[in-house]
Amino acid sequence: MLEPVVAREGFELVEVEHVVERGKMVLRLYIDTVPPGTKERGVTVDQCSVVSRLVSDVLDVEDVIGGAYALEVSSPGIFRPLTKPEHFDRAVGERVRVKTFEKIGDRKVFTGILAGRDGQNLQLRVDGVEHTLDLAQVAKANLEPLI
Numbered sequence: 001m002l003e004p005v006v007a008r009e010g011f012e013l014v015e016v017e018h019v020v021e022r023g024k025m026v027l028r029l030y031i032d033t034v035p036p037g038t039k040e041r042g043v044t045v046d047q048c049s050v051v052s053r054l055v056s057d058v059l060d061v062e063d064v065i066g067g068a069y070a071l072e073v074s075s076p077g078i079f080r081p082l083t084k085p086e087h088f089d090r091a092v093g094e095r096v097r098v099k100t101f102e103k104i105g106d107r108k109v110f111t112g113i114l115a116g117r118d119g120q121n122l123q124l125r126v127d128g129v130e131h132t133l134d135l136a137q138v139a140k141a142n143l144e145p146l147i
Contacts, residue, residue: 005058006031009051011043014076015083018065025069029055030076048073082141088117097144098124100137111144 006013010033017028031043031051052073059065082088082096097111104110110133112126122133 001062001064002029002055002058005054006051009047009054011047011051014087015081018069025065025067026072027059027065027069028072028074030074030081032076032080043075048075078143078145078147080143082143085117085135088114088122088135088141091143092116095144095146096124096141098122098133098141099139100133101139102137104131104133104137 002016003013006029011031012033014030014032016030017026019026019028029051031048033043033047052071055073056071059071080087082091091114094114095112096114097109100108100110102108110124110126110131112124112131115123115125115130117123117135120135122135122138124131124133
C-alpha cells in the first residue's frame with residue numbers, strides 16, 4: 001500500500017519495520033533514491049519529512065494499523081539492506097554481508113564481494129573462494145563497506 005505512494009515521490013521503499021521499542025509501536029520506513037545509471041544513493045532530511053507527511057495521510061485514511069504508533073522515515077544508511085533482487089544487481093562489485101537461514105558448508109555468514117546475480121543465484125567471493133547462494137536461502141543481506 002505504501003510503495004506506490006513513496007514511488008510517486010521518486011523514492012524507493014527499501015524496507016519497512018513494525019517493531020516495539022521501549023514499550024511503544026514504531027513503524028519505520030527506509031527510503032532511498034538511485035539516479036538512473038549510477039550507484040549514488042541518498043536522501044535528505046527534508047525528503048524524509050515530505051514522505052513522512054504523505055505516508056501519514058495514507059495511513060490515517062486507510063486506518064490499517066490499530067492503536068498508537070510512531071512513524072519514522074529515514075535513509076537506510078551506509079549498511080543498506082539488500083531486500084530485493086534489484087538491490088543485489090546494484091551492489092555487484094561491492095562488499096556485502098549475507099546471512100543464510102541454514103548453514104551452507106560450515107557457515108551461515110558470508111562477507112565478501114558480490115560478483116553477480118544470475119536469476120535466483122548470488123555469486124559471492126569470500127577470501128578468494130566463489131560461493132553460490134540461492135536467494136531463497138538468504139535470511140538477511142546488507143552492504144558492508146570498509147570504514
